[in-house]
Amino acid sequence: MPMMTVSHDMDFVTFAIQLLNAVQYGFLLFLVASGLTLIFGIMGVINLSHGSFYMIGAYLAWSLTDLSGNFWIAVICAFAISVILGLFLEKYLFSYLYRVDHLRQVLMTYGLILVIDSLRSLIWGDDVHGVEIPSIFNGTIQITETLSYPIYRIALSAICLLIALGLYILIGKTKLGMTIRAGSFDREMTQALGINITILYRLVFSFGIALAAFAGMIAAPVSSVFPGMGDQILIVSFIVVVIGGIGSLKGAMLAAMLIGLVDTFGKVVEVRVGTLSLLPELSGVSLYLLMAIVLIWRPQGIFGGK
Amino acid sequence: MSPIFLSRVGCLLGLIIFPFFADQFYIQFVSKVLIMAILASSLNLLVGYTGLVSLGHAAFYGLAGYALAIATTQYAITGFWINLFVSLTVTSILGFFIGALVVRTRGIYFIMVTLAFAQLLFFIFHDTDIAGGSDGVYIYNIPQVTFFGYNALNLSNPTEFYFLSLITFILVIFSIDRITKSLFGQVISGIKINESRVESLGFQAKYYKLTCFVISSFIAALAGFLAALQFGLVNPDMLGWHMSGGALVMVLLGGMGTLFGPTVGALVMLTLELILQSLTNHWQIFVGSIVILVAIFLPNGIVSALRLPYK
Numbered sequence: 243m244p245m246m247t248v249s250h251d252m253d254f255v256t257f258a259i260q261l262l263n264a265v266q267y268g269f270l271l272f273l274v275a276s277g278l279t280l281i282f283g284i285m286g287v288i289n290l291s292h293g294s295f296y297m298i299g300a301y302l303a304w305s306l307t308d309l310s311g312n313f314w315i316a317v318i319c320a321f322a323i324s325v326i327l328g329l330f331l332e333k334y335l336f337s338y339l340y341r342v343d344h345l346r347q348v349l350m351t352y353g354l355i356l357v358i359d360s361l362r363s364l365i366w367g368d369d370v371h372g373v374e375i376p377s378i379f380n381g382t383i384q385i386t387e388t389l390s391y392p393i394y395r396i397a398l399s400a401i402c403l404l405i406a407l408g409l410y411i412l413i414g415k416t417k418l419g420m421t422i423r424a425g426s427f428d429r430e431m432t433q434a435l436g437i438n439i440t441i442l443y444r445l446v447f448s449f450g451i452a453l454a455a456f457a458g459m460i461a462a463p464v465s466s467v468f469p470g471m472g473d474q475i476l477i478v479s480f481i482v483v484v485i486g487g488i489g490s491l492k493g494a495m496l497a498a499m500l501i502g503l504v505d506t507f508g509k510v511v512e513v514r515v516g517t518l519s520l521l522p523e524l525s526g527v528s529l530y531l532l533m534a535i536v537l538i539w540r541p542q543g544i545f546g547g548k
Numbered sequence: 549m550s551p552i553f554l555s556r557v558g559c560l561l562g563l564i565i566f567p568f569f570a571d572q573f574y575i576q577f578v579s580k581v582l583i584m585a586i587l588a589s590s591l592n593l594l595v596g597y598t599g600l601v602s603l604g605h606a607a608f609y610g611l612a613g614y615a616l617a618i619a620t621t622q623y624a625i626t627g628f629w630i631n632l633f634v635s636l637t638v639t640s641i642l643g644f645f646i647g648a649l650v651v652r653t654r655g656i657y658f659i660m661v662t663l664a665f666a667q668l669l670f671f672i673f674h675d676t677d678i679a680g681g682s683d684g685v686y687i688y689n690i691p692q693v694t695f696f697g698y699n700a701l702n703l704s705n706p707t708e709f710y711f712l713s714l715i716t717f718i719l720v721i722f723s724i725d726r727i728t729k730s731l732f733g734q735v736i737s738g739i740k741i742n743e744s745r746v747e748s749l750g751f752q753a754k755y756y757k758l759t760c761f762v763i764s765s766f767i768a769a770l771a772g773f774l775a776a777l778q779f780g781l782v783n784p785d786m787l788g789w790h791m792s793g794g795a796l797v798m799v800l801l802g803g804m805g806t807l808f809g810p811t812v813g814a815l816v817m818l819t820l821e822l823i824l825q826s827l828t829n830h831w832q833i834f835v836g837s838i839v840i841l842v843a844i845f846l847p848n849g850i851v852s853a854l855r856l857p858y859k
Contacts, residue, residue, distance in 0.1 A: 288656050338844065344656060345601045349800055350843040352793045356836030364830055477667050477789070480660045488656060526675050530668035534649060537661065541652045 255389055260506055266395050266464075268502025269402030273457035274475050275482035275494045276409060277450030283489020284426035284446055287339045290351035293476025294358040295451045299324060299458025300467045301362060304371045313376040317459050324455035328448025336447055337440070359469070368469050373462040398460055405453075409491060422446060426489070478505075481529055485536045487546025496544060504528050563714055567707045575706045576778070581818050582713040583774045586720050588798040588810030590767035595796065596804030597728055598760050599740030600651075601659050603792050604666030607646070608765040610787030612639045612772030614673060617685040617782045628691040628703075635773045636766060643765025644758070651757040663789055674784040684783025687776060703777055713774055720767055725807055727763065736760050740805075801842050803849025812850050 278292045302323060306316035335354070339347045374380075375394045382390035413419040424432045425439050433439045458471070465471075482501055486493025508528040536544065567575045587609050594600045615635040619625040625634065646665050653661050672678065679685045693701035693712065701708045727733050735756050738746040743753050776782050785791065794817070802813025820838065824831035846853055 282656060288659060335840075342843075342847070344659060345595065345796075345800065345804075346843045346847055348601060348603060348659060349797060350840050352797070353836040353839030353843065356832045356839065358836075360830045360833040360836065364833075473789070477663065481664055484657060484660050484664065526671035527668055530664055530671075533661070533664055537649060537652065541657065543657075 255386055259385070259389065259391055260510060261503075262391060262395065262399075264502040264506035265499065266399045266402075266502075267506060268499040269399050269406070270457050270461050271475075271478060271482055271501060272406060272495050272498035273402055274454045275479040275486070275498055276406075276491055277453040278479050279483045279486065279489055279491065279494045280413075280446060281450045282483065284422060285340055285443055287336065288344055288347045288351070289336075290348060290476065291354040291358060292451070292454055292479065293472035293474070294355050295324065295328075295454040295472075296458040296461075296475045297362065297469075297472035298327075298358065299455030300373075300462045300471060301366050301371075301458075302455070303459035303462040304373050304467045305366060307373055313373065313463070317456075320459050321452060321456055324452040325448050327455075328451035329444055331451070332444045332447040337443070340443070355472070359472075362469065371467040373467065375463045392464075394463060398464065401460060405456075406495060413491060478529065481533050484543055485533055487543030490543070490545035493543055493545030500532065501529055504532055560718075567710050572706050575710050577818070577822065579706070579710045579713045579778060580775075581815050582710075582717045583771050583778065584795070584798065584814040584818060585811040586717055586774070587768055587771035588795050588802070588814050589720060589724055590764045590771065591795050592799045592804055592806075592810045593724065593727070593736075593760055593764045593767070595799055596806070596809070597733065597740065598736040598757060600757060600761070601796075602650075602662040602764075603659050603789060603796065604662035604664070605764070605768055605795055606789070606791030607666035607669045607787050608639050608643055608768035609772035609775070609791065609795075610673075610782070610784070611642060611669060612636065612769035613776030613782040613786050614679055614685075615639065616773055616776045617687050618679055620687050620689055620691065621685055622679075626689055626691055628693045631691050632773060636769050639769035639772070640762055640766045643762045643769075647758045647761030647765070651754055651761060663792070666787060666789060666792060670784050670787045670789075673787060679782070682784060684781055684785075687780045687782070690777060690780060709778060713778075716770055716774060720770065721807065721811075724767075728807070732756065732759070797839050797842070801846070801849055803851030803853075806849070806851045809849050809851040816850065 274292065274296055278289065281287050281289050281292070299320060302320035303313070303316050306319050307313050310316055310319070335350070339350060375392070379392075379394040379397045381393045383393060383396075384390045411419075413422060421432065421437050421442060424435075425437070425442055429439055457475075478501065482494055482497040484497075485500065486495070486497035505528065540546070563578075566578065570578075587605070590608075591602065591605045594602050594605070612635045615638045616631055619631055619634050625631055646662075650658060650661050650665065674682050690703050692699055692703060701712055703709045703712065728737075735746060735751050735753075738749075738751075739753050739756060746756075747753050772786065775786070798813035798817050799810050800813070801817060802811065803809030821831065821835065824834050828834075
């Protein structure tokens with residue numbers, strides 16, 4: 243067994259900052275992946291276009307902030323637009339997917355990605371944009387004389403944490419959550435008990451999509467707004483869902499944090515195994531290695547039922 | 549002489565005499581259609597016959613291209629046959645290792661895991677300087693096909709390249725026909741319908757799936773090798789998931805689980821793209837809409853819908 247060493251020049255403060263970054267990225271991933279895993283788990287639909295809604299959220303936040311001059315007004319309007327878009331798409335497109343096999347779900351949502359991407363290019367163009375950090379959070383916390391941390395990133399993590407808690411309570415502790423879980427367990431039986439499953443599914447679907455769009459909105463001030471952002475987040479969210487187990491919110495949270503840590507520290511730490519050195523440029527690969535390891539150990543994901 | 553046999557001979561004759569009458573542009577276009585038909589047919593083995601929906605098949609297509617590019621530019625390996633051998637071997641070995649991991653999963657997991665492994669390869673070529681990063685590599689010295697010391701084909705000539713693609717295409721279609729009609733083919737079709745029943749008959753489904761995955765990656769490698777030769781360029785998009793998605797669309801559009809369905813799908817899809825691209829910059833709206841409509845209204849593909857004799 244070759245010696246594994248980790249070479250770095252990282253003091254405690256830098257480590258803490260990277261840890262905060264990792265947690266913040268993990269929370270954002272959770273917001274996108276939770277919608278994906280709920281739509282899989284409850285409706286059995288594989289939605290490739292989920293990442294596109296993240297992109298739509300970010301573009302809406304950018305254009306509406308430009309228009310209204312206030313980030314929060316933009317977020318509220320953009321959220322409302324996403325929910326309406328979700329309800330509309332569920333009614334006319336996605337509801338059809340409940341009855342077909344995975345292959346056709348993949349194809350249809352792949353087609354939707356192409357359509358959304360072209361529409362985005364028509365409406366907003368192909369340029370990269372930035373969104374200004376809202377003024378109340380536009381400061382930094384001085385940690386040492388040279389290092390500081392932006393308040394907005396901390397606020398972002400706090401917002402995500404609140405949403406995650408809300409989701410946990412909604413699905414696990416409320417009557418509505420109980421009917422949603424019942425609906426995923428046995429669709430016909432739940433319907434026979436007098437619950438309108440069509441409306442229930444429509445709500446869950448648009449909520450899942452709105453969550454992805456919301457993640458895109460609040461991420462816009464810390465990352466740039468660019469055409470390929472949907473594809474990028476989609477594939478990482480897939481890995482989160484695979485690692486966590488389909489349909490499990492707990493699994494999604496654990497996997498999102500794991501990936502946040504691996505991705506963030508993979509970019510700054512050089513790992514040496516014997517003479518082989520895994521440079522930070524290969525950090526993109528570390529996520530897939532993590533996924534491969536989890537799959538060898540548990541093919542159905544950490545919290546996935548057999 | 550059945551009508552099916554006659555129609556096939558007719559198509560083949562058409563393909564053989566076509567380059568003597570056509571413009572260079574169309575010769576190159578049909579070569580591209582043949583290459584994509586090979587890729588789609590290889591994916592059809594997995595999706596159509598075995599029921600394994602892979603969303604990462606372009607990984608093997610792209611890797612074979614990269615193997616050729618790296619061997620010719622960095623190791624100065626110039627022979628055609630040695631390059632073909634290296635490219636196919638490297639890709640099949642990778643197909644074996646990825647396959648061994650992914651056949652452990654099923655359903656949605658299989659789709660996501662194949663996608664993730666393809667993205668892994670994409671990022672290796674995109675983010676590192678192994679082969680030109682995001683720009684890719686040009687292949688300046690296109691290897692020439694030699695046969696016992698004679699120069700048989702000059703691949704820089706579109707017509708001669710066309711014939712190499714045609715020969716490969718015919719060999720691939722013939723092999724897939726043999727494979728699907730063999731006992732192996734019966735077992736993989738059985739896996740698609742009812743895996744546990746196949747297991748109960750004494751066949752280890754896992755090994756059949758893995759074998760099918762490796763054969764499929766081998767054929768995809770043939771397509772990638774030809775594509776790299778044709779364009780003289782490889783870039784990470786060859787491995788990207790839009791490539792995999794496009795191949796999947798061709799399989800479903802033409803008719804999955806049919807011998808010539810993927811070929812029909814490749815022809816229709818590439819022709820559509822060619823026409824739409826000349827009409828508008830936002831042609832992807834139409835391609836996307838067509839994909840959605842096909843998924844809704846043509847789940848069994850053109851071949852079944854028209855009852856064409858191309859099963």
